[in-house]
Amino acid sequence: MSWHEVVGLVLLVLGCAFYGAGTVGLLRFPDVFSRLHALTKADNQGLLLICAGLAVLARDARVAFLLAVIWLVGLLAASVSAHLIARHARHAGSSHASKPERP
Amino acid sequence: MSVGVLVDVMLALALVGLSLRVVTGRALFRDMVLFILFGLVISLSWSRLGAPDLALAEAAIGAGLTGALMLMAYRRLVEGGAEDSPGRRRSFLALPVGVLSGALVAVIGFAALGVERVPGAAGTLVLEELPGTGLGNAVTGVLLVFRGLDTMLEMTVLLVALLGAWAVLGEARPGRLHQVDRDTPLVAALLTSVSPLTLLIAVHLLLAGTDSPGGAFQAGAVLTGCGVLLVLTGTLRPAVAAGLVTKLLVIAGLTAFVLIGAGALAFGRPTMALPGTWAVYLIETAMMLSIAVTMTLLFARSRGLYPERR
Amino acid sequence: MSSTIVYLLAASAVFGIGAYGLIVADHLMRKLLALNVMGSAVFVFILTVAGVTPEGPDPVAQALVLTGIVIAVAATAFALALMVRMHEETGLTSLTGDDDDD
């Protein structure tokens, strides 16, 4: 295994760890907003690390550029989505713990 | 290779589990959300099976558009006072029918897998003949060159679906869409950055589609995503009547197909024989526009759209 | 080869589940969900059974499924329009006529 494979795989594993943490947060945290907090870390940081790792593995400027674009757009989409959902949740008045079942 | 099979098994389990929850769930909204995830997993399966053309279409349509369509229809039902009834019919037939039809599919599948592959099968023939068409993507080749008639008829189906939807549309009610609040600047930022990007990707898919994964359907689906985004944010508003441009765009794909396909007859060539790569690009562009406009109208549940004036 | 069998079994199971749901469902939206699930199962089935060429799955099967995906969403959109209109006219969301029984 050459150095770039090692570096790429390490970044990839770190990214996966962030996703794992995000999932744990989604499952274990008590209310919408703290879950949101956990999840956005996975979205931003996890995807960044995975993209960086894959770019190092691929060793191709075009691929690296595409991965950068994917991460940037993903960042934008995730922030807007998270913002909209948080607003929605606040309007729905579910800021404290859980409310009974109903879409 | 065993890791590959492990991935396959996980995807398969996710598919079965999700479909089971979608079908037997007790809250309609939740089941629609699960259905969206089902589309995501199907898209992952296409990626895994080595069919990026399908993964592209599924990502835009299966995971995005169908889900958005259902959520909007659900919204209208709730607005109209419909109850989210978990209603379920008791039927002694249901379980046996489900089990038997599943078993039947499995039996047919295993029988089909057991049949020995002959060298002249359609797929290999296509790959053999492909260099003669000037196209590099076998799927696009099948869609436009080898089975052009099917694709033309598909455009007809799309048109009929739209006409049908127009026919059942209420008279004076151009779908009242509930727009997303626009007082948050993020939505505007999203629109200004994402909609040009979707256009770019659509054009890229269209042009790349002759040689690599992509093509009119995928490009049309992406463009539909852009249209739906604009409708959802209220940038495009439903109109009561269809304008001339809208009507022309809706029939553009079918028209291009008929003109070029039947025009071949006038020059003494077989029907649907395309005269060259330029014809492929022309038809694909027309199809992309038709698909995008038709689907966006189906989504907005209106006869036309007009841009919001501010 | 074994992945083919995995996806074939999954497609069969999902198809059966969809068929079950189609019969059991009362709400039209739920019937539509079941129908779409069945459709996806058929797509997976077609692609797995069609076999592979050196350049990925059989291109004819891929074109067939691609067509199918687009038709399915068009049909779904039409069915949803029909359902919404029916609800506007009659206030019902199921074909049995009695929404409330469970």
Next chain:
Amino acid sequence: MTGVLLGLAVVFLLLNLLAGLWRIAVGPTAADRMLAVLLFGSTTVAVILIMAEWLGDGSLRTVALLFVVLATVVTLAFVGTVRGGEGS
């Protein structure tokens, strides 16, 4: 070696997806479910990107790009569907 590790990364992320389904099953609010969908979508993008490297199919990166670009459609449809304050 690299291939196996990439495959294992895919397996790990798929396990995350399966675990996230639990949040959708229990809710309790619609917003919770949409959050899970958000994570689901993001994880799907990561899985497809890793698959592109793993299976050596570069066109899968376009699929991933499409996913991130259209990820907001469903969220917007959701926010437009389930009105704030309507929840129960």
